[in-house]
Amino acid sequence: MEIVFKDVDYIYQPNTPLEHVALQGLSFTIPSQSFTAIVGRTGSGKSTLLQQLNGLLQPTSGTVTIGKTRLPGAKAKPLKELRRRVGLVFQYPEHQLFEETVKQELLFGPKNFGLDLGQVEAWLPQVLQDVGLDESVLERSPFTLSGGQMKRVALASVLILDSEVLVLDEPTAGLDPVGKKQLLQLFRYLNEEKGKMVVLVTHNMEDAMANADQLLVLNNGCIESVTSPKRLIEKRDQLEAIGLAPPESIKFVDYMTQTLGVNWNEHEATVDTVSQALIKRIKAGANK
Amino acid sequence: MIELEQVSFRYQNEASHVLENINLTIEQGEWVGIVGRNGSGKSTLAKLLNGLCLATSGVVRVNHTVLTDESKFQIRNHIGMVFQNPENQFVGTTVADDVAFGLENLAVPRETMIKRIDQSLEQVDMTAYKNHEPSRLSGGQKQRVALASVLAMQPEVIVLDEATSMLDPIGTDQVLSLIQELHEKLGVTVIMVTHDLNEAALADRVITLDAGTVWFDGKPRELLEKGDQLHEVGLEPPFVTKVYQQLTRQSLNITQEPLHYEELVDELWRLYLKT
16 A cells, blocks of 8 residues: 655645644655655644544645545545554554553454454454553553553554554654664564554654655655655755754764764764774874 | 652552652752653652652652642642643643743732743743744743743742653753753752653763662763663663773773763873874
8 A cells, every 4th residue: 555645735724814834735655565754843744744644634735645545535434444544643642542441442443443353352462562561451541551551552552453554653752762662673573574554753863764764854844855764864964954863873973073083984873883983093093 | 858768659559569668869959860661660759759649658858848638739839840741731821821820829929920921931932922822832832831831930849751752852952951051040950750861861860760669879970881781771871872882892991981972082082082
């Protein structure tokens, strides 16, 4: 399933004094089974964009085509079908949780979409394990959970639908670094092994660059560029100009090349490549 | 001054403790970072400081007053809290109304109130947005308004519970430099719950919680010295810490654990390359 945006505008409260153009002239393609990151500052239109991906919002003008469904204009039935195929995890999990127990929360979607509940229940333990939750949470109220746990429940409630597309809005914000790493691994696994399209919305360039094969940079509701992580690193001045920070490793490399005159021609800034470059420079310096 | 003596906490009807036998003293004017994995008790600890949670056993004292159901309202005037999601904190229809809310509750006289609102919005550089609707601001702006509401109360202590985790780099920098300024100029005590060790490194002191107990309490540098041990408590050593370890393994001598990449690079320059 491919997602195609063509000249998409989205305007909040059009023709009122509060009219606000959130998206303007967006045209791009998200290839099926790709891992795409949408990056941009807060207020750049990321959240508005992602709500177009499953028809929660529909373009004011232009079209969004998701597989065979075209928006605007889809009828209720294909729209519902679309929402099963495109799972959306919101930025604030507490906005999407509402049931009395975690178990009810997780079964709500499958029930609503008429899935085989026996099968879904049999699959529950696996999904919980995937998102790093213990089965003991099933009987608890989602609102007694910690922020990190709520986030995982919200994610599980979408994973359990086995959607083809996962749209994740800042899915790791507020998680500890180890939990964050685990979830990013899970997203990569779902993408690489299960063939799911993953759309990651984030302002964390570190996560975006390390995981996505395509990056969509949004600025003020417009597409700044559609590019690969490698290309984007080369254009990092542009990145900073629109308020995004390159990963710490890249800033490290920039600083050491400027300050120490380190010769840098590695493709990737890792702990090893950076350390080796530093050691080489220090050895050369001693001989000078 | 905040003192915790043998403090334990568990939620009603739950068997296990979220926090167990915590003993801590936080002096006026300190900047303390609190780190630890999800569920280690960080947020609960923060909530115990202003009575949003009350200790199941043990004593919490703020300026020598024991925190109880009765004293908590009085104590909240001294301790302001800012949370992860600023939206949960908004009550007013305009930015100014929102900042006024806490003051109204304190029955601050109108004139003082107006002065304080203007002053605190000025401090967070949001004066231009005084009559805007809070919900239409950007994340960083919202969080600055939340801070202004807290500042208007003129608290001695500000507790930030992952207050920057939803902000983009610029928003984060804005909030952090504001906190630094308040800390330096007004001597406000800062208690900052975070997952980001780079952020925690700004503190004078870092407390690391693990499964409801204090795993580490000391200077940020000493915490980073723990290197890979940090994984045990759900933390990831920053990039600079990993590079530093690699360099020392290759027998480079560097005088101290770096907190920031600039520090490490400058140090290498001074030690090895400066002529």
